[in-house]
Amino acid sequence: MSAPRELGSSYTPSEIEPQVAARWAASDYGNPEGSDSVAKADLPPFTIIMPPPNVTGGLHVGHALFVTLEDLLARRARMEGRPTLWLPGVDHASIAAQFVLDKIIAEEGESRSSLGRERYLQRMDRFMEETRGVILGQFRRLGASADWGRTRFTMDEVSSRAVRTAFATLYEHGLAYRTEALVNWCPGCKTSVSDLESISVEERGNIWEIRYPLEGGAPSDGIVVATTRPETLLGDTAVAVHPDDPRYAQLIGKRVVIPFVDRAVPILGDDFVDQTFGTGAVKVTPAHDPNDREVGLRHNLPAPTILDEAAHIVADAPKPFAGMERFAARKAIVAALDALGLLVSVKPHTATPARCQRSNDILEPRLRTQWFIRTKPLAEKALAATRTGKTRIVPAHFEKTWEHWLTEIRDWNVSRQLWWGHRIPAWYCADGHITVSADAEGPSGCSECGALAESLVQESDIFDTWFSSGLWPFSTLGWPEQTSDLKRYYPSQVMETGHDILFFWVARMMMLGIELMGEPPFETIYLHGMVRDPEGQKMSKTKGNVVDPLSLIDEIGADALRFALVSGTAAGADQRLSPEKLENARNFMNKLWNAARFVLGARPAEVTGERPDARSAQEGAGEFGAWMSARISCAIEDVDRNLAGYGFSEAAQRIYDATWAEYCDQAIELAKVTLADESRPAAERAAVWWTLVDGLDTLLRLLHPIAPFITEGIWEALPRRNGDGPLLATAAWPVRDTKGGDEARAIDQWLDLVREVRAARTSTKLPAGAWLPLAVAAPADLAASGERLRAAIERLARVRPLTIALNLPAGEEGMLIVAGVLTARLTPPEADATTRDADRARRERELVAARAQLAAAETRLADPSFTGKAPATVVAGAERRVAELRDEIARLEQGA
RNA sequence: GGGCGGUUAGCUCAGUUGGUUAGAGCGCAGCCUUGACAUGGCUGAGGUCACAGGUUCGAGUCCUGUACCGCCCACCA
Secondary structure (H helix, E strand, O other), X not given: OOOOOOOOOOOOHHHHHHHHHHHHHOOOOXXXXXXXXXXXXXXXXXXXXXXXXXXXXXXXXXXXXXXXXXHHHHHHXXXXXXXXXXXXXXXXXXXXXXXXXHHHHHXXXXXXXXXXXHHHHHHHHHHHHHHOOHHHHHHHHOOOOOOHHHOEEXXXXXXXXXXXXXXXXXXXXXXXXXXXXXXXEEOOOOEEEOHHHEEXXXXXXXXXXXXXXXXXXXXXXXXXXXXXXXXXXHHOOEEEEXXXXXXXXXXXXXXXXXXXXXXXXXXXXXXXXXXXXXXXXXXXXXXXXXXXXXXXXXXXXXXXXXXOOOOEXXXXXXXXXXXXXXXXXXXXXXXXXXXXXXXXXXXXXXXXXXXXOOOOOEOEEEEEEEEEEOOXXXXXXXXXXXXXXXXXXXXXXXXXXXXXXXXXXXXXXXXXXOOOOOEOOEEEOOOOOEEEOOOOXXXXXXXXXXXXXXXXXXXXXXXXXXXXXXXXXXXXXXXXXXXXXXXXXXXXXXXEEEHHHHHHHHHHHHHHHHHHHOOOOEEEEEEEOOEEOOOOOEOOOOOOOOOOHHHHHHHHOHXXXXXXXXXXXXXXXXXXXXXXXXXXXXXHXXXXXXXXXXXXXXXXXXXXXXXXXXXHHHHHOHHHHHHHHHHHHHHHHHHHXXXXXXXXXXXXXXXXXXXXXXXXXXXXXXXXXHHHOOOOOHHHHHXXXXXXXXXXXXXXXXXXXXXXXXXXXXXXXXOOOXXXXXXXXXXXXXXXXXXXXXXXXXXXXXXXXXXXXXXXXXXXXXXXXXXXXXXXXXXXXXHHHHHHXXXXXXXXXXXXXXXXXXXXXXXXXXXXXXXXXXXXXXXXXXXXXXXXXXXXXXXXXXXXXXXXXXXXXXXXXXXXXXXXXXXXXXXXXXXXXXXXXXXXXXXXXXXX
């Protein structure tokens, strides 16, 4: 391979990113067992299972965030030498996919019912062929380094088998059961949905008070019930009052007649009734209200269903109402009651009806025979895992939400009356016996009465999408087959996902993983927040504030997008994505590119040999080498610490500072002078250059997990270190290596002086370009390093001549500058009164600040409770500070 | 009705287990057409850390309460 050794003169991600992507594509570095892998056999594997995006969806900025974070984790682990598996896939998203496809076929003049199940599913398969791969292709543009060879689909063969096996196992364990129960029915989607898929919003409506006449009594004689749903009166089978309610005590046991249906129903005493609400008397409609259902079961009431699947009044209801849509029926019934004189009052009332998350229809509680998963025992095990710390949630405060939800969990309705999805593997014989089979061909006969397989009828319902998603951490690894992947990569280390699907998905994976695999599917659950617009609003198509990641990539590059997203992220917290943030990230990439361009172009002509090891380059570069090594080691340490605690944005910020403030603004500026100075020994200039290369190399490694393209692109142009492979993606993660010490601190001292000189010049409005004489008093060791850094100090502070001695020359005029242990005098050519005043003011400000700090520190040290109780290191620190301040003040005063 | 989170510079946000002088980006002011970069450089201004108590030698950080903002959960007809 002929690597380009020069970087383009400007940073153009649209050119760099495809080139780098092509190099990655030609390699198999994403595969933990691939030939490009740097995995060390003795390190434990690192596994992340990608949350599968909906197969029909397009890339949005939320995807961009999770892809970035997971890719970051995977790349870092890979560079650390761990066998790293990031397993990608897509979700069939049954209800969402049907929703989308239904719209498409509607435009073709078809519908689900016009096509029928078989043709509809064929159409769906075609649709899947078109969309599968699109979203994952978009993930690749973001730089995702998943193991594409292992890409999975929740509707593929292996998943299907996993679903059947999981269900059969749960059934065997008594954790899956079929029963008639009230479910949330969506009249729009024509399916039941789980509690989680409903959204409750407060809405203004009415509460109606209706009189039900007593059986055999006068119409004016009766009991008044309060209801928000008068139309359900057709299904009433009782009226309930509180047993202790004196108003109604004598009515309990009597019967009232339900209007229109002319059904006499009992008045019951049941303490679920709140005496203070409404009239204290409740109509009971067991087939259409969860509370009423409970009452019905307690009192053995019949439960007639009066609304059909479209939420129309059933056909066998009384005349005018039969077939009416539910809200039309409500009006009609209220009017009819009024006409009969049974409507007592109408009052405004706010209620919170549950609406379908997908279609926004008001959900209708409906009595239906469905499959349920018994969640209590599963939830207890999931709770045990987080309580013992076997699985950790980041951020930790989500554990409370987790605890609450799993403690209060209700059984999970997994039946969906949809077509696209995994069909429930349950068969029924003519006698109604249930046979559950994991076999793809179905059971060989009824498990109870032995009825022939041909006579069995399979359940027509399919599973809730989240059932197959709940198996994802192990179905992707081949379960139920005991594959080597399953043994090696289960459980995964991190589940990274949004906190909005903590219950939907994470809890289900935990429950099913523990039940079916025997241990929790992940060690850490990392939850990210939502990406919002600059005003903090949710992004939505209707608001028109959606940011399209693909056009951002076109515009500023995937690296800048990733950097911006990582910079803004904190565990569990939402972030705002603003143009400023993106611009800043783009500028950072540009800065890095130009720094690299400079370094490569500044190679001294004499440097022709192989790249020396970092240590010998450092040693040859004197103070600069020691300093560079100390700075870089500190950066490595901070980045490692931040990443260990999932502090992604802090890590990004640290790399940003190390690159911009330390490497570009200080290291390069210092090195520039030496490199350009032909009078310096060639060996020294070579060492300085190699040190610069080493620093850049390390920064690229640190940044690579966040911004993989640009770092890979630059790294390719750098001279290789001994033992490096062809890709930065599989190069070793840096380890800190520093001798630190005074040698490194010397540069910081001199840089501090440079800064003070610049500040003094600015505050006295001396011309920026003028060369001014500077005399410096420095201790012997610093004086020596100052001599070696002379050229750099001169250029950076713009001072000439520069004299360095143990003491300042006596009796001269000028501006006194104190920087740490260094004292200096800057001598402007002809200091006028304004300059002198400005200088005096500057020094006075410094004195005031220093004295205030000194006073504070002295007060603290004078307090025996501080010296007695504070740790010795803190006290020693305060003492050191006092000494420094006294010294500084003395030197400032001396020049005053 | 419960629960959780937030409130730090003009704006957007960091701030590890309580420890000396609270940080960054953007914005703002002044200066700089210096051979990597004006998508840049240098210097600077700007904060009673929402409020009120408490614990502590010491609180942005821990505890209690209050106010406002946001989110989640909940069968009151």
